[in-house]
Structures are given as structure tokens and as C-alpha cells.
Amino acid sequence: RRPPRSTPLYSSAASDVYKRQPHKRVLTFFADDGRLFFVIPMGPRTCIGTTDTRVESPTTHVTDADREFVLSNINKRLRLDKPLGRNDIVAERCGVRPLVVAKSDSGHADWTQLSRKHAVEVDGSRAHISIFGGKLTDCLNVGEEIAHAVGALGVALAYPDAPWYGEPPPQTREAYFHQAALMRLDALTSAGSSEPLSTRLWRRYGAEAFTLLEDIRADPTMAELLIEGAEYLRCEIAQAARREMIVKLGDFLRRRSKISLVIHQAELRDAPGLREACELLFGDEAEARLEEYFEPEAQPASSTGWRSSTQ
Numbered sequence: 001r002r003p004p005r006s007t008p009l010y011s012s013a014a015s016d017v018y019k020r021q022p023h024k025r026v027l028t029f030f031a032d033d034g035r036l037f038f039v040i041p042m043g044p045r046t047c048i049g050t051t052d053t054r055v056e057s058p059t060t061h062v063t064d065a066d067r068e069f070v071l072s073n074i075n076k077r078l079r080l081d082k083p084l085g086r087n088d089i090v091a092e093r094c095g096v097r098p099l100v101v102a103k104s105d106s107g108h109a110d111w112t113q114l115s116r117k118h119a120v121e122v123d124g125s126r127a128h129i130s131i132f133g134g135k136l137t138d139c140l141n142v143g144e145e146i147a148h149a150v151g152a153l154g155v156a157l158a159y160p161d162a163p164w165y166g167e168p169p170p171q172t173r174e175a176y177f178h179q180a181a182l183m184r185l186d187a188l189t190s191a192g193s194s195e196p197l198s199t200r201l202w203r204r205y206g207a208e209a210f211t212l213l214e215d216i217r218a219d220p221t222m223a224e225l226l227i228e229g230a231e232y233l234r235c236e237i238a239q240a241a242r243r244e245m246i247v248k249l250g251d252f253l254r255r256r257s258k259i260s261l262v263i264h265q266a267e268l269r270d271a272p273g274l275r276e277a278c279e280l281l282f283g284d285e286a287e288a289r290l291e292e293y294f295e296p297e298a299q300p301a302s303s304t305g306w307r308s309s310t311q
Helices: 013-019 064-077 136-152 170-182 197-218 234-243 249-256 265-269 272-294
Strands: 004-006 009-011 027-030 036-042 045-049 089-096 118-123 128-133 225-227
Touching: 036 064, 045 064, 064 089, 118 136, 128 136, 170 197, 197 234, 225 234, 225 272, 234 272, 249 272, 265 272
Parallel strands: none
Antiparallel strands: 009 045, 009 089, 027 036, 036 045, 118 128
16 A cells, blocks of 8 residues: 655755754644644754655655755744755665554555554464554553563563663663763763763663773773764774674674764764774674675665655
8 A cells, every 4th residue: 555655854954943942842833734843852953844755666865855845834833043955965865664454444544644554463373463554652552562462472581571661771871971970971961962971871781881881980081972973982983893693894884883873974974983993893894894885776765755755
């Protein structure tokens, strides 16, 4: 069923609006077409969008119409010293969301509503579960359905009532910030960072941030920015190498981190820390993974955006 394409765009100039505000918040508006429109702070950059466009194929890309829609809407809704233009776009993303449609559907359902639905199918004879559709904002409900389905197939879930999402308990948070204060972690925050180092590591990693504190205690250079403008430290790259099973550089830059969304591709290619990041992630294969990522044909057709689209 012709799914919607959405495209977000990422801008550096729009982030100046947040620097003048006492609070760092996500801004929401109604775009010209009546849908919700977001302005989301991402450290030194801002994510703006999205679009929604029906498409026939899952292979798609950001269009000029997408860019004009996002730029026009943001310029109408923010008081910027200078209107945003295409030169302010750092990165784009584009992707296609599948739609779940019942067989009995007449073909006239509202696709904007369909995009928020999901379906879980269970094949008991093969002990196979399939998930169709769904959105990140509904992930907890999807997870509950999957847990029930797994249980119905005879798989006992360990600690089914234990919390599996959200921030760790207050005692863990207090212990982390106490340790961070004792080692004067915030004094190592680089100039231009969007928030104190202790806060950022906790926000990103929760209880796993204790490992990062240990790395920094053992070697203070682990608290240094590895890639300027990306707000990723040497210890974070090392942690990703230990835990994330990353096999391609693009997987790390686009999915496991947001580095390629906040740094222009041309700047990223020349970033001094990128090679060291590759060495941490891939060891002897670092050079091959670098060359693979920057080969023109290696960049995905939607390397700048979702068919929902943002900038």
C-alpha cells in the first residue's frame, strides 16, 4: 500500500534560536498542511520537519519540494535573524513507513491515521512472530504485545515485571553524579558543548555511564572530543566498539550515533578524529571501512533523509 515518505532536515543556523532561550525544548507547530511540525535541538544542530508524501516504492530520496516545504514552514514560524536557506542544511534523512491495512479495507482509509497503527501476527505452528507497521512513539505497546505473544508460544520471560525502559532509579543517578562531581568531570567539558559533560553522559547512557567514568579516571584524554562538532568523546567511541558490534562506518555514523546528521559530509571526510574513531571501531580494517563509506556508490539513495523528511 502506497506508504508515506517523510523527510527531516538538519540545520546549524536554526540552532542559534536555542542559544538565546533559557530552556532547551522541542518546539511543535502545525505546518501549512495541518500536520504537526517539529523543531528539535540536537546539540549544535537542529532537526526540523517532517514532510509526509505518499509514494509507490520503498526506494526514494529527498526532493526539492521536500526542502522547500520544510524551509518555508520553519521560516514562517521562527523569528530568525536571517531566513534559513539551502546552504544552512547540514544533512537530510528520508525513509518510507509501511502501512498496515486489513484485507477487508475498501482502499479508502485515511493513510495519515494508518501510519500510526501496527499489527502483530503469530504463527504458532512455526513459533514465528511478525510485526508490521508501528512507530517509535508506540514502542511500549508493541513490546507488551510481543511479550504476551512470546509467552503464549511457551517461552518463559525472565523477570517479566522488572522495568526495562526509562531512567535508572534515583539512587543510581545520585551515585553517578556524586562520582562525576568528585572527579570534576564537568571541568573537562569542551568549549561550545551544549550541556555539561556529566549531564550529557547520563542522558545518553544512564547506568552505563559508570563505565565511561572509569575510562576517564584511567586516562583523562578519554574525555576529549574525538570529532569536533559532534559532541562524541573518545571514551564513547571506545564504548561503542566494545558493545555495539558495528561492522560498517555508516552504521555507526548514521544509526548508532547522529554524527553524520550534525556534520556536513565534506567536513566529516576531513575530520582529524574520524580516522582514530575507525581505528577504535575496526582495528586493522579501519582504512578499508573509511574508503568503503566515502565511495559515492556506497552512500544510500536516501542518505539525506525519511520519506517523511526532515532537515
